[in-house]
Amino acid sequence: xxxxxxxxxxxxxxxxxxxxxxxxxxxxxxxxxxxxxxxxxxxxxxxxxxxxxxxxxxxxxxxxxxxxxxxxxxxxxxxxxxxxxxxxxxxxxxxxxxxxxxxxxxxxxxxxxxxxxxxxxxxxxxxxxxxxxxxxxxxxxxxxxxxxxxxxxxxxxxxxxxxxxxxxxxxxxxxxxxxxxxxxx
Amino acid sequence: xxxxxxxxxxxxxxxxxxxxxxxxxxxxxxxxxxxxxxxxxxxxxxxxxxxxxxxxxxxxxxxxxxxxxxxxxxxxxxxxxxxxxxxxxxxxxxxxxxxxxxxxxxxxxxxxxxxxxxxxxxxxxxxxxxxxxxxxxxxxxxxxxxxxxxxxxxxxxxxxxxxxxxxxxxxxxxxxxxxxxxxxxxxxxxxxxxxxxxxxxxxxxxxxxxxxxxxxxxxxxxxxxxxxxxxxxxxxxxxxxxxxxxxxxxxxxxxxxxxxxxxxxxxxxxxxxxxxxxxxxxxxxxxxxxxxxxxxxxxxxxxxxxxxxx
Numbered sequence: 094x095x096x097x098x099x100x101x102x103x104x105x106x107x108x109x110x111x112x113x114x115x116x117x118x119x120x121x122x123x124x125x126x127x128x129x130x131x132x133x134x135x136x137x138x139x140x141x142x143x144x145x146x147x148x149x150x151x152x153x154x155x156x157x158x159x160x161x162x163x164x165x166x167x168x169x170x171x172x173x174x175x176x177x178x179x180x181x182x183x184x185x186x187x188x189x190x191x192x193x194x195x196x197x198x199x200x201x202x203x204x205x206x207x208x209x210x211x212x213x214x215x216x217x218x219x220x221x222x223x224x225x226x227x228x229x230x231x232x233x234x235x236x237x238x239x240x241x242x243x244x245x246x247x248x249x250x251x252x253x254x255x256x257x258x259x260x261x262x263x264x265x266x267x268x269x270x271x272x273x274x275x276x277x278x
Numbered sequence: 279x280x281x282x283x284x285x286x287x288x289x290x291x292x293x294x295x296x297x298x299x300x301x302x303x304x305x306x307x308x309x310x311x312x313x314x315x316x317x318x319x320x321x322x323x324x325x326x327x328x329x330x331x332x333x334x335x336x337x338x339x340x341x342x343x344x345x346x347x348x349x350x351x352x353x354x355x356x357x358x359x360x361x362x363x364x365x366x367x368x369x370x371x372x373x374x375x376x377x378x379x380x381x382x383x384x385x386x387x388x389x390x391x392x393x394x395x396x397x398x399x400x401x402x403x404x405x406x407x408x409x410x411x412x413x414x415x416x417x418x419x420x421x422x423x424x425x426x427x428x429x430x431x432x433x434x435x436x437x438x439x440x441x442x443x444x445x446x447x448x449x450x451x452x453x454x455x456x457x458x459x460x461x462x463x464x465x466x467x468x469x470x471x472x473x474x475x476x477x478x479x480x481x482x483x484x485x486x487x488x489x490x491x492x493x494x495x496x497x498x499x500x501x502x503x504x505x506x507x508x509x510x511x512x513x514x515x516x517x518x519x520x521x522x523x524x525x526x527x528x529x530x531x532x533x534x535x536x537x538x539x540x541x542x543x544x545x546x547x548x549x550x551x552x553x554x555x556x557x558x559x560x561x562x563x564x565x566x567x568x569x570x571x572x573x574x575x576x577x578x579x580x581x582x583x584x585x586x587x588x
Contacts, residue, residue: 165302168314168315168316168344168574168578169314169315169316173316173578173579174579174580175580176579176580177579177580177581177582177583178574178575178576178577178578178579178582178583179579179583180295180298180299180583181298181299181302181303182302183302184302184305214315218309218311218313218314219309219311
């Protein structure tokens with residue numbers, strides 16, 4: 094842990110994350126014309142936290158309670174057989190479901206795009222949204238699939254050897270996005 | 279390669295991972311599309327040498343919900359009746375590319391032997407009077423769902439312990455998970471080595487009932503009895519059956535379980551079996567979920583996430 098820390102530097106600090114989420118919340122309101130039929134679905138663990146924070150902001154700005162939930166994608170991953178089976182995250186759909194609504198998927202880091210592809214598959218099994226959009230706190234590039242985000246907190250040019258780690262108050266005790274150089278191995 | 283042969287080889291962490299995974303998978307059975315793509319292209323063989331309704335169907339449903347291909351094999355009507363050995367049958371299945379073999383066999387230890395012959399995962403679906411680990415897992419899962427916890431839970435397992443693989447698996451698993459098990463049976467229906475099991479033993483059902491949070495009734499396995507273990511069915515039922523009067527002595531939150539199939543009127547009265555505090559039907563539904571969790575954790579990744587080595 095400690096030698097990794099030495100190699101890491103914070104790209105976004107607490108206030109930066111706060112501002113980015115505030116902007117994304119406004120963009121969602123703007124792009125969806127008031128977020129009337131929006132459902133926010135976070136990808137566990139941190140995407141789910143971010144989705145809740147976005148919902149809080151939207152409520153703050155427009156007094157609108159946007160349904161918020163989470164969708165676990167573990168069972169839909171395309172790399173399941175490359176690693177040991179892993180524990181599942183939580184899927185919690187809003188009571189009214191996603192049919193006919195605009196689903197905004199929320200994830201912390203957008204990288205290869207494979208997680209988002211899995212999320213689209215998972216979404217397909219729980220209902221038929223009218224449209225699906227994607228919000229991500231960090232877009233670090235290196236896409237392997239034709240997927241792009243509609244709302245981006247920060248575009249972060251990275252090399253493939255680097256790692257991006259998102260820490261959030263609710264799960265990790267602090268807000269920060271770290272860029273970690275992985276040469277010390 | 280890893281298998282699920284005995285509930286005793288599951289660590290506390292393994293067992294909790296299975297129960298937590300099942301908890302998440304339970305949500306899948308509430309959706310309109312009750313299927314996940316996770317085990318696409320994997321083959322699960324149900325190898326059943328003994329009759330079974332719920333276990334076989336439950337494993338089949340679990341594998342299918344995870345998109346695995348399922349091959350059902352029952353000894354009746356197969357080459358087993360021509361004298362084929364378990365090993366040759368196993369090698370045949372292996373050659374057909376089975377990733378997992380779910381086996382039920384009348385001989386205790388058959389899954390253990392099988393595990394040394396095949397490369398795939400072996401899941402014990404009941405071997406003789408030895409073990410039935412997925413039943414114990416689904417029982418623990420059902421208890422946790424109803425009562426919210428397992429730690430410190432007082433569980434009475436009542437009846438034909440001698441012939442019961444369910445009792446042994448439950449004692450081992452519940453002990454691992456921190457519950458206190460008391461076996462209640464006539465002395466003739468307790469195995470010789472029962473004092474080495476991590477549980478209490480009693481001959482007096484009426485004394486145990488008021489202290490129990492869970493009462494698990496076992497089926498009297500007449501088909502395995504080659505001698506008389508009790509004077510008459512009537513007498514057994516009077517001393518060890520769960521009827522209305524005994525049921526009334528349980529505390530208000532206590533639940534009644536039965537692994538099925540039941541002999542109504544023998545170990546459990548129809549009235550008790552159908553009461554809202556009986557989890558018997560629930561246990562069947564939970565069985566599918568728990569078996570999905572087991573199959574996912576054994577086959578879902580590059581290597582199994584649970585279980586002991588055989």
